[in-house]
Structures are given as structure tokens and as C-alpha cells.
Amino acid sequence: xxxxxSDRLTSVLTNLRGKGRLSEADIDAxxxxxxxxxxxxxxxxxxxxxxxxxxxxxxxxxxxxxxxxPAQQVVKIVNEELVTILGGETRRLExxxxxxxxxxLAGLQGAGKTTLAGKLAKWLSxxxxxxxxxACDLQRPNAVNQLQVVGERAGVPVFAPEPGNGVGDPVQVxxxxxxxxxxxxxxxxxxxxxxxxxxxxxxxKQAADIRDAVTPDEILFVLDAMVGQDAxxxxxxxxxxxxxxxxxxxxxxxxxxxxxALSVREVTGQPIMFASSGEKLEDFDVFHxxxxxxxxxx
Ligand code: GDP
Numbered sequence: 001x002x003x004x005x006s007d008r009l010t011s012v013l014t015n016l017r018g019k020g021r022l023s024e025a026d027i028d029a030x031x032x033x034x035x036x037x038x039x040x041x042x043x044x045x046x047x048x049x050x051x052x053x054x055x056x057x058x059x060x061x062x063x064x065x066x067x068x069x070p071a072q073q074v075v076k077i078v079n080e081e082l083v084t085i086l087g088g089e090t091r092r093l094e095x096x097x098x099x100x101x102x103x104x105l106a107g108l109q110g111a112g113k114t115t116l117a118g119k120l121a122k123w124l125s126x127x128x129x130x131x132x133x134x135a136c137d138l139q140r141p142n143a144v145n146q147l148q149v150v151g152e153r154a155g156v157p158v159f160a161p162e163p164g165n166g167v168g169d170p171v172q173v174x175x176x177x178x179x180x181x182x183x184x185x186x187x188x189x190x191x192x193x194x195x196x197x198x199x200x201x202x203x204x205k206q207a208a209d210i211r212d213a214v215t216p217d218e219i220l221f222v223l224d225a226m227v228g229q230d231a232x233x234x235x236x237x238x239x240x241x242x243x244x245x246x247x248x249x250x251x252x253x254x255x256x257x258x259x260x261a262l263s264v265r266e267v268t269g270q271p272i273m274f275a276s277s278g279e280k281l282e283d284f285d286v287f288h289x290x291x292x293x294x295x296x297x298x
Contacts, residue, residue: 001258008037010298016071027059041259047266054081086289091271096217099187107222109195112250117192118150119284132186134177135160136170139194174210204241219244225261226254246273253277
């Protein structure tokens, strides 16, 4: 992901090399090309506008005129502005004062929630936590089973409704799951919820009801970075319908343009906390804005 964006930005910035001083016209031309590169990568327009404004102001300010190597200074400015739109600092999970810490996952069907539940559980186990998974996606026929498989691979127990009890009530399952986690003294609970292929009111209501039942310490909005421009609208719908405290980008191993996902922090105001980049449980990491910016700038 981001290969095209990365190539474009790198070539724009390489063009500045060798210039002793940068004129305003040089900076304007560079800013124009960066703007095109960002827009072509699907970065949302308001985010692009803010980004370009920041780069221009700083590049035309004293920062560059006093610099020994203006081109390097511009690269530094672009890098720092990228880090800013990606959220600046890495945000850690909020832990509950009284365990268990409850993490609820929300997002569209296919975004990668169930897979992420396993990845997060495995990662948390590696950090010394004792997570439990709760299967509240009772919409998709195979979802409970899929979570059980993922839990087994991650070596983490899964709380799920008894088979044969009909569709069941996901809100009740979420409550029972938290009770079970308390009883068995798990210090973290990850609640998987149902998604639909598109945003719909019933799904939002169900997620909001589960939220009210389990009062999560974190609600992670799981976003498929491959979906392109729809990502921003989907994120806004979840922000308004359920609310969330952090974002997880999935499928960063894909070859889509990905810029819409890069806009999610600026558009929703919530930080990108984790990144998923493959189908294996190990393809997962904390999201570091600075590392992502460095990767994009090659
Ligand atoms: P859910 O409907 O939100 O629970 O999504 P799933 O966890 O079932 O994931 C949907 C599909 O995406 C599955 O085939 C996963 O194997 C795949 N998937 C999930 N995360 C990633 C990822 O980071 N990269 C890739 N390439 N595939 C992923």
C-alpha cells in the first residue's frame, strides 16, 4: 500500500535537490505537485488542503531560508506534516482502573474485525495480559465459529452463545461475556460485533446497544484500508452512530491507494492505534505515525 503515493512524493521532493535556494515559485510548484499526489492517492480534500497550507507556510517561513539545504528542509517539513495528519504520537490503549478492560470492535462486515480480535488477543497475551474474546456477531452464520477458530489459534478463550439456541441476543451475550470474564478473572475482554456490507441503522443500533451494555474502555473502529474513498463516509457514520476512541487500519498489505484511510484521523479526530497487514495473526502492530510517514516518504 501507498507505493504510488510514496513514489510520487519521493520524486517531487527529489526534484528539489541541487537547488541552492528555493524561490516562492519553487515552493508553490512543489506544493501543487504534492497536492496532486495526495488527491490521486484518495486523501480526503479537507485533509489535503490543511496539509498543503502547513507545508507552504512553513517552507516559505524562516525555517527554510536559513537552512543550509532547502530541499532537505522541505522533506523534513513534509515528513512532519504527514506525522501530524497521522496523529503525531502513538496512542496506547486505555486500561480500566478496575479490570477487565473492555475493548469493543466495530466496523463493516469484511473489514477484518474477527481476524483483528485474534491478532489483538495474541498481542495482548504477549504483553502479559489474559484476554478473553466475546462473540457478539450473531448476524453472519459462520462468525461465531470463525472467532472460535481465531481464538484457538491465538490461544485465547472465546465466550460464545451455546449452539442450537437460535440466533440469540448479541446484547445479552455481551453482558454475559463480561460477567464470565470477571468470574474467570480475565484482565481484558475483546467484544466482536456484527457488521453489514454497508452502513445501516439496525447495525448501528445493535452496536450502540452493546456499547451501552458493556461500557467499553475503548471502542476500536476497524477500517479496511482497501475500500478507498468510502472509508471517510463510513468512519463518519460510525463516529456519529456508535462513537469510537481509536481506529485500526486493516489490509495495509493490499495494493489500493489507501489515502482515504490516512485521512481518517484528521476527519474523525480519533487516533489510528493499530495496523493489520495480512491474514496471519502475526501481521499486526501498533500504529506509529512517524514510521508510517517515513515509509511513505521512502
Ligand atoms: P469481519 O467481517 O470484519 O469480521 O472481517 P474478517 O475478520 O472475517 O475478515 C474478512 C477477510 O479479510 C478475511 O478473509 C480475512 O482473512 C481478511 N483479512 C483480515 N485482515 C486482513 C489483512 O490485514 N490483510 C489481508 N490481506 N486480509 C485480511
